[in-house]
Amino acid sequence: MEARADGFPATQALAEKGFVVGAQARLLDSGETLGSIAPDQQMTPASVSKLYTAAAALTQWGPQKRFTTELRSSGAIVDGVLKGDLILDGGGDPGMTSEDYWLLVQGLASRGIHRIDGRVLASQWRFGPVTCVTTDRCDARTRTRHAFDAQLTSTAVNFATWCMRVMPGDAEGVPARVTSCAGATPLTRVDNRITTVSQGNTGISAERTTSGGKDTLVISGQIRMDSDPASVYRSSADPVEQTLATLESIMQGAGIAVTGGFSPTVSRPSSDTRVLSAVEGKPLQEQLLRMLNYSNNFMADVLALDLVNGTPTMQSAATTLDAFARDIPGHGPVSLRSGSGLTPESHTSARGVTALLDHMYHQPALFPVFVAGMQTPVNGPMNFIRRGSERFQQSVMIKTGTLNEPVPVRAVAGYFRTQSGRWGAFTVMVNGRAPTPYINWTTTLEAVASDIDVMIANH
Template sequence: MQATRPDSRQVRRPAARLPAGLSLLAALAWLPAAARDQPLPEPVLQALHQARVPADALGAIVLPVGNSLASRLAPRWAHQADRPMQPASTLKLLTSIVALDQIGPNVRGFTELLTRAPQQGDVLAGDLVLRGGADPEFDLPQLWALLLELRQVHGLRMLAGDIVIDRTLFRPSRPEREAAPFDERPEFAYNLVPDALQLNSHLLQIEISSEGAALQARALPPLPGLVFDTSALRPSDRPCAEWLQDWQSPPPADAAEPGVLRIRLQGGFPKACTQRPSLYLLDPLALAERQLRWLWASLGGSWSGQVREAEAPSVPLLTAAQQAAQLPPLRPGAAVVVPGAQRAVSGPGLRLLASHQARPWGELLRTLNKQSSNVYTRLLYLQLGVAAMADNPDLTTRALADRAVRQWLAARRIDAPGLVVDNGSGLSRAERISPRALAQVLLAAHQGRWAPDLLMSLPLAGVDGTLRNRLTAGPAMGQARLKTGLLRDVSALAGYVTDPQGRPWVVVGFLNHPNAVAARPALDALVDWVAGGGLSPASPAPAR
């Protein structure tokens, strides 16, 4: 993507006096560091003052986009830009950019039904394998379609063995067992820790309703073997829209009797109210078993076995290039799904019965960044480590993903002191990056081959995604593409802003403070300042 050429006034403007004796290359390297900790623009200062947030809670930087001499000589602005800070969901930009460059926009997650058991009439005389390939779109309708294919295409009615769930694309296969919940609400979707088989995102939709003091709860759909106990759920006088105010996280489900799980709801729930939340209330294996039984029975099938977890026989995949060159298949765990790739099925009698492919990650980035999906980002981050798993048997997939990110930064000579990447989504109190490092990542992305894919995924100011209700009236409206970030004590914005002369700028701003949420207007003011020409020669100097 070509940057608009700055006008002649800006090219001639002396941004800084260079030390004598510097070569041109040394001078260009010196200029970005010459403008640090500059005065804050007046609208930013006012917004911080109104929120009672000190200026030292802000780390921010504005850099011109482009490789030309004019771009390098263009003005720039920075305030505490080298301080490692909590970036919240703006860290999703780092994961998105590295993934686009390392694995490309056409990689797809997948889910497969496999077997090596013989078929005897309408009976599968053995186990059926359900294998996950980091498919973020594998929900109940997609599972229903795979099972329908077993019934209508393969003519199966009875499953005589077990259903074996294979989550071993990542290491460990159940990452949630090693991860502490982000906060005290582990049952809500933003807290999910994904694995390779994201069946309905491990969520159970329930309907809670009340008529006066009578409270009821049921599963949607009505899965077998689930009982809801509402004896500890009391009616409250809150409005229905505020039902979460008195909600308390349920304890782990109890085995009421063989094959039956009891879910105990507790806290308060408004009178004359109905809510249908999707919650993480059951172990993924227990939930998957009930979902499979309900769907298979609804299709007229029968099954007397159980669900268990194990690693399936290998079904490596060939990339298009390998097919053309007739090279050996990739090692197990190193394969990715490529549109049009053929499957090289291995193992004695192993057969692929049905499969689902997610949309390419290049398309899913729209959901990931515009809606700030933590689950999508964490899945994509783990994909960065999959290719190296076979050669590094002692490292987790997450550790290999972290290594891939750091290698990408090093290859582009982006210095990121203090960088901490926990899960790649920003939903972490440990993750840190400096505004300057993230800005340099955005500059590299803008100059890279996948810039259009990244840009189309970012929320448009005042129009869609997490920015639809922000920056709706100023100069940034409809032209700034920015990723938002919001946690308790953290507010952030990062992305691309165009000024009145059509020149693109990278803008990154982090607020780390107990009142950071209230100070979000300061970040919006910074974006509008840049979009309104704050760095153009005719603009007034920032307030001192």
């Protein structure tokens, strides 16, 4: 039943400041609504969209789903020489890392292969390069100061993001040392403009630029001599080229020579190829922990593309997610343009998100994995969510969503446990009407925490 709408008095104050607010909270055993504000208002959910992606993936595959990445060839192996092309068959794994590619190459070495008389081809026939649909990703094809705007492919490494480790130099005034996070030598060009200092604060800025198909990380600022190493993450302009650079470096380290070079392809490996080495990625339940805890846009959008039964595009992935949401009892209208929420054109309602949470709560085999990816503020990896009373911080499991353009979006959804141990679900979405006024997370979370804390205490 729909109870009074005054269960969110602190959140309602945000609406009175000119923001569009949608909210709903209800108990999951009885269905009693504890409060709501315009629960059917269509709003931008930002990264709360990832809850739909996680739920759809668990429903389709179950928690133990693994994606397989393979090295294939039709060539014969003669005295340690592979006579023909080696094909990397990307399996759409959203979590492939440098370590996984190292294991793939070790599979070749275990066969005694020390040379490939042919090319190494990275096949992204499943999907990739995926056409960008947001300003962030389109701009990031040439330059970026972020990691959240990574391009999408089925054949990626390290979430399509370059990682560099910055360490102080040996003396004041000398350049800092910059290495790859996965080894001593960076796999892309680095323009190191960081100076080692003995006093002052460490301050590092970085921009990835791309020209002629080549990425350069321009890293500037200063680092104190007594500082610990600092990691810098920036998305790559072409993830499959990043994968090829990673594979080439690992093969060189393993003593495997390649005569024909390294190239991308969108062709599917032919039926006469055989698997020479394969790696199964981490189970879906582990992938979702990382995707939700760190709100990883790359992982979410790749998973959404994996869900498509047909040709994977951003549009077909969105259609797949919408179909899943519309099958949820009581959900109502929805239009998700991505699995990550990076798309400001995505819309759903507070009632819809709460219906999703309710639906997953009643899936006993899936709910523990689903809720495990959310953050309990008191010990979550994101410090900004540590707001509200101690009771609130220890009694909720939440996913947040943030966008700043074209209008500010602050969204939070999740579960709470009442004083008597009952489970509840809630959703609050705050959307700006224009770029200003800006609303910060402190203001939003303190209002939400105040309202949910009362519900926890009263039940």
